[in-house]
Amino acid sequence: MHALLATSIGVTCAAALTLPLAAPAPAAPVPAPGAHAPAASAAEPSGSTQSLPLRPLTEASPRATESVSPLARGLRQRDAHRFSLVGVVWDDADAELHGTVQVRARATGTGRWSGWQDLETHNTDHAADAGSAERTSGRVRGSTAPLWVGDSDGVEVRVRSGDSGPQNRAGGTAPLPEGLRVELVDPGDDPQQPPTAGDPVTVTPTTGTPATGTPAVGTPATVTPVTSPQPGALPEAAGLSLAAAESSAVNADLAPLGATEIPALSKAESEEQAVVAAGAKPFVGPRPRIVTRKGWGADESIRERAFAYTTTVKAAFIHHSATGNNYTCSQAPSVLRSIYRYHVKSSGWRDFGYNFAVDKCGNIYEGRAGGVTKPVLGAHTLGFNSKSMGIAVLGTFSAKNPPAAAVTAIAKLTAWKLGLFGRNPKSKVTLVSGGSGKYKKGANVKLNVISGHRDGFATECPGSRLYKKLGTARTSSARLQGR
Numbered sequence: 001m002h003a004l005l006a007t008s009i010g011v012t013c014a015a016a017l018t019l020p021l022a023a024p025a026p027a028a029p030v031p032a033p034g035a036h037a038p039a040a041s042a043a044e045p046s047g048s049t050q051s052l053p054l055r056p057l058t059e060a061s062p063r064a065t066e067s068v069s070p071l072a073r074g075l076r077q078r079d080a081h082r083f084s085l086v087g088v089v090w091d092d093a094d095a096e097l098h099g100t101v102q103v104r105a106r107a108t109g110t111g112r113w114s115g116w117q118d119l120e121t122h123n124t125d126h127a128a129d130a131g132s133a134e135r136t137s138g139r140v141r142g143s144t145a146p147l148w149v150g151d152s153d154g155v156e157v158r159v160r161s162g163d164s165g166p167q168n169r170a171g172g173t174a175p176l177p178e179g180l181r182v183e184l185v186d187p188g189d190d191p192q193q194p195p196t197a198g199d200p201v202t203v204t205p206t207t208g209t210p211a212t213g214t215p216a217v218g219t220p221a222t223v224t225p226v227t228s229p230q231p232g233a234l235p236e237a238a239g240l241s242l243a244a245a246e247s248s249a250v251n252a253d254l255a256p257l258g259a260t261e262i263p264a265l266s267k268a269e270s271e272e273q274a275v276v277a278a279g280a281k282p283f284v285g286p287r288p289r290i291v292t293r294k295g296w297g298a299d300e301s302i303r304e305r306a307f308a309y310t311t312t313v314k315a316a317f318i319h320h321s322a323t324g325n326n327y328t329c330s331q332a333p334s335v336l337r338s339i340y341r342y343h344v345k346s347s348g349w350r351d352f353g354y355n356f357a358v359d360k361c362g363n364i365y366e367g368r369a370g371g372v373t374k375p376v377l378g379a380h381t382l383g384f385n386s387k388s389m390g391i392a393v394l395g396t397f398s399a400k401n402p403p404a405a406a407v408t409a410i411a412k413l414t415a416w417k418l419g420l421f422g423r424n425p426k427s428k429v430t431l432v433s434g435g436s437g438k439y440k441k442g443a444n445v446k447l448n449v450i451s452g453h454r455d456g457f458a459t460e461c462p463g464s465r466l467y468k469k470l471g472t473a474r475t476s477s478a479r480l481q482g483r
Contacts, residue, residue, distance in 0.1 A: 047188035047299060047337055049345050050081055054159060054180040071161035071173060073180050080155050082108055083184035085338035087146035088119060088159065089346050091179030095142050097121045099162035099176065103147065106154030120145035120322040122459060128379040129386065129434035139348035142177055145322040146342045148335050157182045183346040187337035191297035243300035247293055250371035260295035262372065264288055274420060285415025285480035290372055291365045296333035298340055304350040307370035308377040310386045313421045314429045316414050317381040318470060319354065319392040319453045320462040325400060329361035335394055336365060353379040354392040356413060362405030364413050373420055383436030384456040389417065397463030410473045414450055415480035423449050425477035450474045
């Protein structure tokens with residue numbers, strides 16, 4: 001199992017950016033500060049998930065007369081509380097669903113039903129690595145990719161086993177996984193930013209050693225649990241819960257506590273913030289504007305409180321979310337909140353799986369919590385989550401070209417973030433596989449520094465149309481770095 005550093009970061013000033021061109025000092029865990037957690041702010045959308053069991057299709061349809069089959073399950077048309085994203089989960093995370101999953105949704109208030117839409121069933125490749133603490137938590141379930149259907153109040157589902165799956169002992173198609181359920185996710189309303197009250201919020205450093213920007217290679221795995229809140233000085237003017245303040249504080253050297261975005265910087269400003277070895281030339285692209293978790297309305301109470309880190313960032317894996325293209329850019333925060341809730345509440349992950357997300361208009365969003373400059377351990381590329389980062393472009397790009405703005409955003413983000421770790425976007429790097437459907441555990445694999453998900457796993461992701469654009473992204477990213 002790859003070593004990782006999991007640490008609870010409190011309300012503290014983050015350390016200066018550190019390029020791993022000079023050997024960094026070992027990172028010390030920083031306990032969460034003692035403080036009364038303010039009540040969850042109204043500015044933090046709550047959201048909800050409806051989880052409904054799927055029955056054999058003879059039970060799902062009152063007109064069905066055939067015998068019950070273990071190869072087909074579903075849910076007949078029914079009313080539901082409002083939701084915007086749909087996915088199907090099952091009990092065993094190691095079991096694959098060989099077959100088809102289709103859903104229909106009824107638009108809220110109109111009575112109009114959509115046509116049948118397919119869900120991507122091969123989703124095990126978007127997951128934490130085998131043997132990792134996240135994978136072995138006992139909470140992880142098998143799941144399809146989720147699908148954004150927009151504001152809906154009715155649902156119908158059908159799941160059928162396919163001929164391409166493994167054969168059972170009798171020679172027939174293997175049955176569907178046990179415990180199939182449809183998950184209907186409501187992202188909640190968009191966040192309303194709290195009014196500014198008085199002076200800017202100040203952040204009081206905790207006692208102890210602040211975490212460095214990059215943990216040292218080979219640092220033993222360390223977990224520092226969040227302690228029970230004690231009387232303290234978390235400023236109520238921030239309008240943040242304790243978990244939200246912790247999530248924001250790890251970016252405190254980039255933006256104020258509670259900021260909804262991290263502003264863009266010029267190349268010169270970005271390089272000035274980076275600390276490099278004496279005489280070394282920093283190849284760091286201009287920092288792009290990044291919408292924070294606060295900005296897209298992440299409910300920080302549902303994720304695991306501790307942050308998990310790997311040792312460095314050697315590569316970026318590009319994904320598509322496979323949630324469909326039927327969203328507007330103004331809806332992107334709702335799409336993110338829905339995926340986040342589906343990853344945590346439905347799939348059983350510790351947090352949002354990807355390190356960053358990009359929408360069709362080229363907006364860049366902070367993903368998994370832990371700090372945008374830090375090597376946060378994600379759950380995006382099975383076997384290669386260690387020493388990498390995952391970027392998901394919201395949409396499905398198997399048959400549709402990605403917008404130019406999204407490809408440009410990939411180039412901007414990678415030029416900056418990979419530059420912080422001394423990586424050339426046009427070069428190659430060797431990663432050690434943690435075990436995937438393409439490479440056995442322990443294999444040394446040479447990959448592009450900017451790779452598609454399919455380069456590390458036998459998958460269609462990030463879609464053939466987006467994959468074809470990665471060469472353009474590499475060239476643009478290197479140019480932004482000044483190479």
